[in-house]
Amino acid sequence: MTTTLLEVDDLRHTYRTRQGDQTVLDGINFDVQRGEFVSIVGPSGCGKTTLLRTLSGLLRPTGGTITLSGNVITGVPKGLAMVFQDYRASLFPWRRVGANVEFPLLGRVSKAERRARTLESLSAVGLADAADKYAWQLSGGMQQRVAIARALAMRPELLLMDEPFASVDAQTRSDLEDLLLRVREQFDMTILFVTHDVDESVYLSTRVLSLSKAPTVKTADVPVPLTFPRDQIHTRENPSFVETRSEVARLIRQASPGGLAAAAGAH
Amino acid sequence: MSSTVQPNERMLRIAVGWCGALLLLVAWQLATANSGSMFFPTPLEIFDDLRERWFSDGLAGGFLTDAFFVDVTPSLRRLLIGLLVAWSVGISLGVLLGRIPAVAHTVEPILHFMRALPGPVLLPLALVLVGTGTTMRVSLIAFGAVWPVLFNTYSAVRRVPEGYLETARTAKVSRLRTLFQVILPAASTGIFAGIRVSTSLGIILLIASELVAASDGIGFGLTQAQRSFQLLPMVVHRRSVAARLPVQPRLERDRVRRSALAPAPDGSPGLTTPKGCR
Incomplete structure (x- = not known):
């Protein structure tokens, strides 16, 4: 039995700049059930960080609603913790x-x-x-x-992570991924994980959301048909892993024609 | 990654620092010993005079002579009060300016205008407005010494990494706690740089104010000695001023070691250059 922890309904955000209005989020909808591990992937500059900032209450969206445990978020909500990409600027x-x-x-x-x-x-x-x-x-x-x-x-009930492993080396990265899965189990948390790494998103998650480039909408919602516990070697050679990984990579490439998406899917 | 300085390495550094000072003293002694000129007393003579003048009383009074309480303590008191006022006003106003851009935009031009007034120039005005008492000297010190603290605090608070503030916000930490446990510690290197500069400024202003219409204090003693053509006491008074300066870096060293040696998150070197030095 699952219950909904987070509901995002028609979320919009427009930055007002001197060069004119810049719409970054253009109506995003998704739900996160308790106990899920949801990754958000998308081409660079697609507003992933803006999305997380609105979810954490640091940024007030210009439209739409976010509901956490039944309460509409207006400021920084209770029961939420955030891990930033740049640990040096947060410790x-x-x-x-x-x-x-x-x-x-x-x-x-x-x-x-x-x-x-x-x-x-x-x-x-x-x-x-x-x-x-x-x-x-x-x-x-x-x-x-x-x-x-x-x-x-x-x-926290909900842990938000903004590309948390982007600034560490590859070996450390896989160690941290496994560590995250372990503590998720131990602390019984729901995790929303923003990354630009397709492999990582599939390896960690129960579901992957893919975003288009700005103005951003959700382009797909891909369930990951893999069981826990996961293993850096076995999981990654599993045909379902390879298939899901390709599907997500393809989605990102469609979302952003040109070299950037190919680069994001390449590693 | 920087590591902490090993204790024996630190001792060595301190020892080397003292060696430099000692060498200078020896050179000074050698150069002046045979000069025979009354304008160049030897360090030993100076030290002797200093001891006799201020520290030669009986054990009961803690060796301090009456002259000490006429020459030194009034000055120290003025300096201390003046600096405390400067620091508290400077830090509070600096934080306010750094945190509320609207206030900064409104007040900054006026502050820069006021800061451009050299403290000693205000002395005549202060004499007329506040009189010749301790209040005048204290307010002169406070006015002159507030600027480096204020502007250093202001710029340090503005440069507190956004990540620190967001960490505090997402943790739902109260504003007061954020101020005292995030903003002030993060800005402390800059604040202490300002405090250091303000201390030297305060000493300059103290002496300057005591040269005029005073009845005690270091500056007064200096004037007295000068008028009665007592060269040695003049030198002693001057040295006593200089002797206080090396004490200040101690104040901030500990803080600097804790926060600034860690690389600043924006990749810039942690140490801040003092602003407002004139």
Whole structure:
């Protein structure tokens, strides 16, 4: 049995610039059920980031509604956590790793509870030993794990991730993908994951949404017929994986004729 | 990735720093010892005079002489109050300007105009308006020293990475907490750079204000010595001013080590150059 966690209805956003109005989101509709892992892919510059910013309440859309757990979003909603692409601009260099993870809980839960949650989240990402270090003493992949731990500490119902693995190397990337699937299981979260990497979207998700280039609409909604747990080698050689991957890549190429889409689908 | 400085490496750096100062003193001593000119006292003579003048009293008074309380403490008090006023006004106003663009656009031209007035030039005006008391000296210091703090805070607050603020917003952290635990720490390097510059400015203004219509303080002592052609005390007073300067970098060093050595998120080097140096 599934229940709807997130409903996006006719979402529109237009940036007013000096060069005139620029419509980025042109009526987007989709639902996310509790427990799903939904990836959003699309050609570069298609408004994926704008979409996430409206969903997280950081940006007020110029039209349409977003409903999270039955409440229409007007500001930053409760029960939501966000992991940004640039971990260096989101972890505070003057706070130690543990204090960074604890930060969103300050003034909200008791000290003992904060301690417990910080430890639990850091252990979940395998960084329990790094609590007393500064983030900038860690590698890029580890820093992004700290950012994930901070999101976990908030115990979100919905985790939004904006190309979180785009700035780490390939090996670290697959490690982080598996780690994400593990903690998703452990913390029972619904995840909405923006990426430009088709393979990654299929590998991680239960469903992939593909967007057109701006003005952006949803072009397809592709269920991923793969079971969990997934494995970097076996899953990726599974015929269903290859088939779904090709389908998504084709959709993106159609959405954006020219070289850019081919490049996005190539790796 | 930068790593923390090893303790023994730090000790070595400090030792090297002191060696430089010591070498200079030795050179000074050697150069002046045989000069015989009264215009160039040796450092040892200066040190001796300084000790006798201010630190030669009995154990009961903590060695401090009466002259110390006439020459030094009034000055220190004025400086401290003046700087505290400058820092609190500068930081508060800087944050306000940095966070609310509308305020910045309205007030900035006036502030730049006011900042262009050199502090010592305001001395005659301050004498007429505020009188010759401590209030005049304190307000002169505060007025002159507020600018570097204000403009450094302003620009540092404006440059707080958007990612930090969005992190705080998506975590639903209150505005007050965001101010004290995100904006101020993120801007601290710039703020401390401003504080450092303002301290030197404050000392200059302190002495300048005490040269006029004062009855105590370092500047007053300097004038007295000059008028009675006492060269050694003059030098001593001047040195005592200079001796305070090396203390300030200590203030910010710790902060800088914590936040600025970490690469700034926009890829720019973390250290900020002090603005408003004149």
